[in-house]
Amino acid sequence: MSDQAILRITREIKQIQQGPDLSLAVDYDETDIRNVHALILGPPETPYQFGFFEFSIKFGKDYPTNPPNVRALTTNKGRCRFNPNIYASGKVCLSILGTWRGERGEQWSSAQGLESILISIQSLLSNNPYENEPGYDKANSEEDKVLMESYVEKIRHETLRLAVIEPLELSLGILPGAKGTVAEHSSANDGDEDDDLLLNDDDKQICRFMDIRKRRFLWYYSSYMQSVDTAEPVSWRKRKFQTMPFxxxxxxxDGHFDYLELKERLTLLKDKIIGEVHSWTAEGDKAKKQELGIAVNLQRQFEQIAEDLKRQKNFAVDLSLIDDNPFLWKLTYFGRPMSHLDGGIFKFRIHISPRFPDEQPRVFVETPLPHVRISQLGVLCYLPRRTEDMRSHIEGIVTALEEESPPYDPRTTVNPEATKLFWGGPEDRKRYYRALRRAVEKSAEEAFA
Structure with missing residues (x-):
């Protein structure tokens, strides 16, 4: 492969990594940048909603003359076909990849690249994936409509099980039959379970994006549980999936529905992930006593940010360390005048991992606030411009809180109840702001009590 092609791949990777699209993430092998790994977030309001779908992308020596080879990894070890165009073997059928016949003009051209490939794959994860099957335009009978609904039902179930739950269980060491865990690790899988205990090459690649999975899980936990609560009454337990004609x-x-088990596993994951976050405090304290570089670095960053806030006379934010631990910051936010949070005093805990920035901070609100950016678990959804810089994290937190007119984006508005009010009718919006105002008044009362 030419140096020019390597430079192009490098540029395309950085473009996605530094871009604003929350639904895409990429990484690559340190030994060979031609081996790229990608994560696609299932689009909102589809049966793939907030699932984490991973792909292996290998660029050949003839790139960009020819497209790279793409293989799906979220296949339950080759046993689950997630889409008419995404096979259990990992094959992705797309005209842009040369793996599917397409209309004139849909084939690969050297003007396309990594991002266009991922967006094309993402377009397959639609609200009605049945339409990706050839001959769909002729499927208009009542029987066809029932099949489409059945297909959506089982994709929604398996997205939760295979694209959300199982990879996290793998990372956290939650194994079948282990004490304190759910006994049936893969209830809907009718195949051999023994190989689920082994960490194969695909599992290792999946672990590559584990921090993104954990962080987003805390954002989307309420949405996952909402999906379970909606589907459970109409998808009775142990009912087998219907086989599609294709x-x-x-x-x-293949498999069967078991939303009761999925709910138990989601709850357990939530507790495990939050417990892991809290364990960072003790790890950080130990790192400080050992005078490790990460502890010294975070202490220095804290002191510089706190000093700059005082010098700039920034009265909206106050920072302190809890128990003098540089891995546990306390942020007090004072609502800006003339804003909807005017007069409020809100406290947040910023938990920082000893593996920062590879593991990103988690921000928990201690003062109840019914905000579209604060999940019902009390986790703030914010976006730092520079993930390795704590100053950027502080700025991102404040920006998320003060955003008066956020764009409608279910990926960042992580409180379903607040979101429903904010983007409802005029009366709903008024109810949202009344709830916000009550929280502001209560926060001030508690602060001065």
Whole structure:
């Protein structure tokens, strides 16, 4: 491969990594940048909603003359077909990749690149994935409509099980039958379970994006539980998935519904992930006593940011360390005058991992606030411009709180109840602001009590 092609791949990777699209993430092998790993977040309001779908992308020596080879990794070890165009074997059928016949003009050109490939794959994860199957335009009978609904139902279930729950369980060491865990690790899988205990090459690649999975899980936990609560009454337990006409042995989505188990596993994951975050405090205290570089670095960053806030006379933010631990920051936010948070006093805890910035901070609100950016678990959804710089994290936190007219984006508005009010009718919006105002008044009362 030419140096020019390597430079192009490098540029395309950085463009996604530094871009604003929350639904895409990429990484690459340190030994060979031609081996790229990608994560695509399932689009909101589809059966793939907030699932984490991973792909392996290998660029050949002839790139960009020809497209790279793309393989899906979220396949339950080759046993689950997530889409008519995404096979259990990992094959991704797209005209842009040369793996599917397409209309004139849909084929690959050297003007396309990594981002266009990922966006094309993401477009397959639609609200009605059945339409990706050839001949869909002729499927208009009542029987066809029932099949489409059945297909969506089982994709929604398996997205939670395979694209959300199981990879996190793998990372956290939650194994089948282990004490304190759910006994049936893969209830809807009718295959051999023994190999689920082994960490194969695909599992290792999946672990590559684990911090993103954990952080987003805390953002989207309420949405996952809402999906379970909606689907459970109409998808009775142990009912087998319906086989689609285009599915065949070895290339299908087989199994059965068990939303009760999924709810238990989601709850357990939530507790485990939050527990892991709290364990960072003790790890950080130990790192400080050992005078490790990360502890010294965070202490220095804290002192510089706190000093700059005082010098700039920034009265909206006050920073302190809890128990003099540079891995646990306390942020007090004073609502800006003339804003909807005017007069409020809100306290946040910023938990920082000893593996920062590879593991990103988690921000928990201690003062109840019904805000579209604060999940029902009390986790703030914010976006730092520079993930390795704590100053950027502080700025991101304040920006998220003060955003008066956020764009509608279910990926960042992580409180379903508050979101429903904010983007409802005029009366709903008034109810949202009344709830916000009550929280502001209560926060001030508690602060001065």
């Amino acid at each position: 599915e065949n042995q070895g290339n299908s989505m």
